[in-house]
Structure formats: structure tokens, C-alpha cells
Amino acid sequence: MMKEEKILILLVALAVVSTARAQGAGPTTTTPAKPRQVTRVTKAPPAPGVEEDKDSDDEDTPEARAKEKAQEKKERENDLYDQGSEALDDAHYDHAAQLFGECAALGGEKADGAMYWHAYALNKLGRRGEALTKLAELQKSHPASRWVKEAKALEVEVRQAGGQKVSPEGEDDLDIKLMAINGLMNSDPERAVPLLEKLLTGNQPPKVKDRALFVLAQNSSPQAREVMGRIARGQSNPDLQRKALRNLGLFGGQESRKLLAEIYASSSDVEIKRTILNSFMLSGEREKLLTAARGEKAPELRAEAVRQLGLMGAQSELWQLYQAETSRDVKSHIIQALFIGGGAERLGELARNEKDPELRRKAIRNLGLTGGEKAAATLAAIYAGDTDLEDRREVIQALFLQGNAHALIEITRKEKDQTLRKDAVQKLSLMNNKEATDFLLELINK
DSSP states (O other): OOHHHHHHHHHHHHHHHHHHHHTTSSOOOOOOOOOOOOOOOOOOOOOTTOOOOGGGOOTTSHHHHHHHHHHHHHHHHHHHHHHHHHHHHTTOHHHHHHHHHHHHHTTSTTHHHHHHHHHHHHHHTTOHHHHHHHHHHHHHHOTTOTHHHHHHHHHHHHHHHTTOOOOGGGOOOHHHHHHHHHHHHHHOHHHHHHHHHHHHHSSOOHHHHHHHHHHHHTOOSHHHHHHHHHHHTTSSOHHHHHHHHHHHHHHOOHHHHHHHHHHHHHOOOHHHHHHHHHHHHHTTOHHHHHHHHHHOSSHHHHHHHHHHHHHTTOHHHHHHHHHHOOOHHHHHHHHHHHHHTTOHHHHHHHHHHOSSHHHHHHHHHHHHHHOSHHHHHHHHHHHHHOOOHHHHHHHHHHHHHHTOHHHHHHHHHHOOOHHHHHHHHHHHHTOOOHHHHHHHHHHHHO
């Protein structure tokens, strides 16, 4: 080794070891501070023969007693509310109703919330009439409460559960209207679908339209399917069309998947086709993605189909595509998709045998990202058998990405090429690893 090169390696090693020592040669942990315990201080009685200093304390005044009573009431309210919440979590609705009823009766800061949960528990117990009474009391006694909106929504749910018809047309609040329409979809879709379509085509905020489309997508009635089809085909604004296509992939059945295929075949819009490919993935349509990856003329769409196949873990299909693909860019996407799908074996094969240097090095890099002993052994074998300098540097980088200090140390011990030795030492210097630190100390002490 040339003197200058040895000095450079030793300087790198020394800097890392010094940093490790300064930091305690390893990560430090911070012990969380214990929660501060709050204790109530009680005044001690005066000692025998000592007169109490009344001027220094006004605890016995009416004001002090009223303040103490108010504090006790607040603590009682909090206790009842917390116990009621625990009872709800445990599905003990009878006990929850009792606790929240007592809490509401105190008339404190949490009275409105307690009234809501009291009604909620009563509804769970099937006592719908009592629940509706409590909800009406809440809206009357606390008209400005933030719980009023929740109460209206619960009222719709209670009435629908009891078989009462709720008229969405008469409701001004859009959120409540959507809940009412959602309930109506199950009993009278012929009436509900036009209301949803009106929301979707009207001058409503995007959030409202999204929710209306979500409700529509989950209904399998012919009327709902027809409206979804029109929106998905583009008879609406582009944003709504893309969301409809996605919802068809999420919630639709065989008919929806057939519609997606028809729209894909007839569309020339790359973004719409890209959205449909994502919907194919969401609906598990592996064959349709494979068809697009093989036959789509646009390379960016073939690449998108490949990416979606990777998300599905379609390793055998991706390998078939790689063998037949001629575009380097699409092949690069296939390598990435193999990595996403956990295809370490296929990546190892490409890292060893791919003729294109750029693709081969990408396979090496992704193999390093997969981790595991098998991938590490494959990388070590590639390093030992490959004479290409850039390939070997890529292997060093891949081993670093794995956190494989042992393999990098072995390379540094055996490698004759000083450029590669420097690369390996530099990577070791970046690792917060005891084995790496000990080896750097060994280099320094030689």
C-alpha cells in the first residue's frame, strides 16, 4: 500500500473512532421523566396550646367552601365521564347509560357530551325512544354545542334503525343529508340515487361530492351502477371521473371490472388509463395488468402496469415480462417491481447474468435493499467473481445498505485495489456498528 493511501485510510478510521468515543461508542437512550405526582396538601391542625392564625387562611369562609364544592363537583363529573367511556369501550352499554346520565345531571362542562353518549348507549340497548328524547334535550339545552351536529347524525341513525323514514330533501346540513341518503339507499335506491346525482352534478364542495360518490359506489342497484358508469366514462369533471374509476376498483364486482376494461380500451387519455391500471390492482385483476404490460404501446403505461404488478407481488409474471421486454426503461421498472414484490432470487439472477451494465447494477443495488443472509451471500459471490470495477463498487454500496459490516471488513482485508479498499473503509466509517468500530481501531493500531 502506498504511504499516502494508508495515511488517508487511517485518518478516516481515526475520525470515526474519536466520534464514537465522544458519543459513548454507541447510541444513547434518554430515560423518560416520571410523571409528576400531584398531591393534595391538607392543612395540619394547630398544635396543642397554639392558636390558629385565622388571618393567614380563609378556608372556612363561604367563598372558600363554595370553591371547594365546585372543585369536588368537577372531579365527580370527570370521574363519571371517564368511567362511562370505559364502559362504552367494553360494550357495557347499560352501565354506560347510567354513568353518563348521572354525569349529565350534574350540569357541568361535559353535560352536552354526556347527554350525547347517554343517548348513544340507550340506542345500543334498543331503547330508541329514550335515545331520541335525550337527543332532543341536548339540541334544546345546548344549541351552540359542538355535539349538536353529532346528535343530528345519531338521530337519523336511530330513526332509520327504528323503521322511520327520514326525508333527506328537508335537511339543510349536507353531512346529515348524506347520512340520510345513505340510509335511504338500502331501502329505496330509486329515490336515493337521483338525490346523490343531484349532489354530484350540483355546485357542491369537492368534499361533499367525494362522499356522495363514495356512498354511490358501495351500492349495487342498477340505478347506482348506471350513474357510476356515466361518471366513470367522463360525463362529469375529470377529478370526479378519476375518483369514480378508483371507487369502481375498490368496491365494484365483475360488472365494474368489465366497465373498467371497456373504458381503458376506448380511452386515449394517459392519465385516465394510469388510474384504471391502479384500479385493476385494487380489484386484483392481475391478468388485465399483464395484458397491458405486454400490449400497451406507450412505454410509460407499460411501466405503470409493471409497477402495479410489483405491488401485487406478481413475481412469475414480471419475470416473463422481463424476458420479452426490449425497452431498457421498462426493464428498469421491472427490476424495481421485483424488489417491491420481494423477488430477491430473481434480482440475484439479474445481478449475476444481465448483460446491460446499467440494469445489472440496478439489480445489485436493489438486492442490497432486500436484506437477508441469502442476498448477502449472493452479493459476496458476485464481488468475488466479477472483475468489473463499477460492479464491485455497487456491491460495496449494496452491502452498506444492508448494514453488513462483516462483509465490508472482509473486502477491506482481502482487496488489493486501493480504490475499492477506500470505498469499503469509507462505508464502514459511516456505520454505527461495534464490529466496524473495532476494525477501524485495528487499522489505526497497525
